Amino acid sequence: MKLDKLAGGVAVSTLMLVPSVAMAGDVVWWTPNWSQERAQKLADDFHKANPDINIKLQITTSNGLPQQVMTALQSGSGPDIIEVQHGWVQGYAQSDLVLPLDDTIQDKADYNKAVIAEDTYDGKLYAIPYRIECTALIYNMDDYLKAGLDPANPPQTWDDWMAASKKMTTGGVYGMAITGGGEFGNTITRALPLVWMNGGDIISADGKKAVINSPEAVAAIKFYTDFYTNKVSPDSTLQNDGVANRQLFIAGKVASYLTGQYDIAPIAQAAPNLKIGAFMTPHPAGKQTAGILNGWSFVIPKDAQNPTDAKKFLQFLNTKDNQGYFTDTFPARVSALDLPRFQDPTLKPFAGMLPYGRPTPNTPHWVQISQAMFNGIQRILSGQQDPQAAMDQANDEIQALLDSD
């Protein structure tokens, strides 16, 4: 009698320990909180067209997201669809954590080529990109006009840019804010494209050699930090990230700064009377502009419970209209850029940067490498080293990382 009760108890508790299995027809979707409403609408639309498939949303936040996703993928008990940044896909593909999606993507030729390349590993596509963006410059129209500058003729070269920023630095307002603090990704997104524009790079194309101390790269870094040295960027630059710069911009303390178009809506909400203008990031004379192609892709974990229905849902999400609806910035499909939503003139400079966007280098130590470059930039800003010495030290640190495998 006692043994029966014991066996029954063990059986019940074992069943309770088994994680709740999603029933066939359920697709669990991890989606970030900033696009939650749109995600819910798309999920409802899909459910109406496919009543036997249930889309379950689980909302994620950006804080700690890479660690959260990595844990879910490695534990094998994650959702069916996850939204990740393009730069993370290579790491997942190399560790065989996500499914190839060549059979799921439709109209592959319609997609931005650079981002498809970034999501491809060993000849197979491991993620479907839906959102791409580049940074450009946002400026305060009133300060711009007051400085005697012409909105129809924005600065094109670095010399024009520095001159215009100096002209806007007057009356307690700083002309051009750079980032020098906060999470290092902020500064890498803004400084690395300048290095690219000038013909330099952070690591060589084969990923074996650190090249951040080449003359072209050092000149670009010097140009970036000169905004602070010339007092065109606020005193608090070493503590400011993109969000801090946006708040300074809203408060009218800063006349322009580098950012993506996702800042336009928060600025319009916080300061409705602030007239915003934008122009493409200026380039060195005789060279082309560049930007880091950031954005988000969908992946399906290898151990997803319901990959078949998940793939069907991905095809629905990535039609031209749905991509155009869902993205916060720009869609990855070139044809979707024709949608009315993207015809706003303020967005034109950001769309203009997209063809010049490049992905970040694909290397397993990218986090530490970009941290080394960021530390070098901070050493220059804090006056500890000059640009050449700071980049030499960063170069040694990056080379040590590349050699340590």
Place this chain on the structure above:
Amino acid sequence: MARPSPGLMFILPAILILMMLIAYPIVYTLILSAVDAHGNFTIKNYANVLKPYVTRQAFQNLIVYVGGSIVFQVILGTAAALLLNRKFWGRGVVRSITLIPWVVPGIVAATTWAWMFHTEFGIINYMLAGAHIIPGPIGWLTNPNTVMPVLVAINVWKLFPFVAIMVLAGLQAIPAELYEAAKIDGATVWDEIVQITLPQVRPVLVAVTLLLVIWGLNAITLIYAITQGGPANLSLITPIQIYQLAFVSFQFNAAAALSVLFFIVAAIIVAIYIKVIPSSAETAR
């Protein structure tokens, strides 16, 4: 065959849990530090972690941080305890207020201080510049010369109440006859403090300082919340470096190696402290 003693049976569950929670992670960390990403035995992790300059910089910062904090925590805490021991009106209220820095949660205190010291929005720059004590805004948390002193000051503010309370308790145990005898012999207040009070609270100070050393070597809340170890590793300390290696760069093997090294160094520091300080207290008697 004798039955195992009932006492042993009672503590067995607790021992098992402690083994899992303490012994297993320690052993696993040791193993992690000695293998590479594929599981093969290697000592490369220790080399990789000792070579970069940042490891030395972090350790130097840690010594400055812990040493500087302890000196001022003990001095300020003892002074506060001596003052709070005197009888004056409102003493209970003042004692409670003195406790506030210690009681406030670390993150709350750190974020508030970070905002107060902010170069652009901080109230400290605002007040000092407004009173014309400084010519312009000072980058307290970004200037190489000020960032560590400011962090030490915040740490002192946070923990001196702990020293004050402990020393205050010790002061209650001093017999009043000692003071009366000293007064008869013509001792001044300063003589009383140096000759009677301090030697009597020495055991308390020894224990308190040992605790401060152990806590200080492990504390990352304040620095991590205020500067994250930056800018450019100017305020980086070894525990934060371990955290960054493990959870930002996902280099678990290197982080384990640094943890093992740090544990050895911390154990040596504490062992030296335990050997040196109390023995001199014995000879003083």
